[in-house]
Amino acid sequence: MKPDVAIIGPGRVGQTLGRLLFQAGYPVVAVSGLREESARAAVAFIGSGQVLPAIPAAESAELILVTTPDRAIPYVEAALVYSRLRPGAVVAHTSGLLSSRVLEYVRNGPGHPAIASAHPLQSFARPEEAVERLAGVTWALEGDERALAVLEQVVLDLGGRPVRISTDGKPLYHAAASVASNFLVALLGAAVRLGESAGLPREEVVPALLPLVQGTLANVARLGPVEALTGPIARGDVSTVAAHLGAIRASLPDLEPLYLAMGRETLSVARRKASFPHEAAPELERLLGRG
Incomplete structure (x- = not known):
């Protein structure tokens, strides 16, 4: 059974992945963003989910994807530290530069979720175009083993190629x-x-x-x-x-x-x-x- 998904970050990456996940049979249950109108636009594009603040959104899902700009990830982490995530939850961000280490405090919080980073090696100029170009793309994955097992299946379901890299290798x-x-x-x-x-x-x-x-x-x-x-x-x-x-x-x-x-x-x-x-x-x- 595919995990419920929450998208935190309703921009181009969040919209693209949300729609593709929904089309692949993943229940996208929540979308969260700083601006409610952006989150509502993302829900409309994805075709599923409800607009929620970050903590309720994360608590409603088993797979939490943080698709914000890099500079916002620490703020999301600070919010999720105080959330009561579901047992077995996975929290992953999609930054190409940052490693899963930026989510360590979340892993040590309630529920002890597995953490990872999952970066699709593709540009996201417009979500309408990006959803057509993500099949066959390589994804760089690193993080906890349990999270990687979940994300590898997600990538395969999206038609991608999952590749594990070292945590220290993210900048290179x-x-x-x-x-x-x-x-x-x-x-x-x-x-x-x-x-x-x-x-x-x-x-x-x-x-x-x-x-x-x-x-x-x-x-x-x-x-x-x-x-x-x-x-x-x-x-x-x-x-x-x-x-x-x-x-x-x-x-x-x-x-x-x-x-x-x-x-x-x-x-x-x-x-x-x-x-x-x-x-x-x-x-x-x-x-x-x-x-």
Whole structure:
């Protein structure tokens, strides 16, 4: 029998998970938020539950999901410490950065619930779109064994891939996600600036680059980062790298540190390719600096 669920935090993540859980047969019995109108909107989107303050919401469920921003989790914890949770309850938050340790006081409170963190490795721009994109997503789980057993089944029921990580590894896990998602956007922003400076019409730069980016991602998925790497550094083309740097210094000098930093990391990956001409490495190191 699937546990009753309470959602504390009626934002994008709470709405998305609430609807998907309800669709998967989990009774979503309560939603709690600082603003009643936000909680009511979440209940309407989810299709189930009643609006309650945090403590009654938590006391009404067996699985309590804290889907607030990170800065609000300690306040939720402070409230739940005084709640009388059901025997066998599980309390989990969905932060990508914070570990289950932020819920330790809850675990030591009445009922001694099991605690965990469960982070879906996906962006949640709009709940209407996120509910369509969560299937197949990896979830990073850590915490108490009893909580992990429950959450692994939840993730499987939502069509996800549960992966256990270490509690101490959460910051590095979150850094990996930020590099893959946020930094990719920043890199594409730099690429757009370079394209515009080269004379490409502004409205054409992104459409021109996207097929290249999508093809690269497909190659990474198929081959892994090392074998997917192509380009001048991977083939030891010193003159092309020098030409890039000369053009960037002349037109967009503020992007030179980015090119150098990414060039050094690219060289680090390229050295692991069987096809890399290692005799070119010293000159590439000279051009790119050693960091």
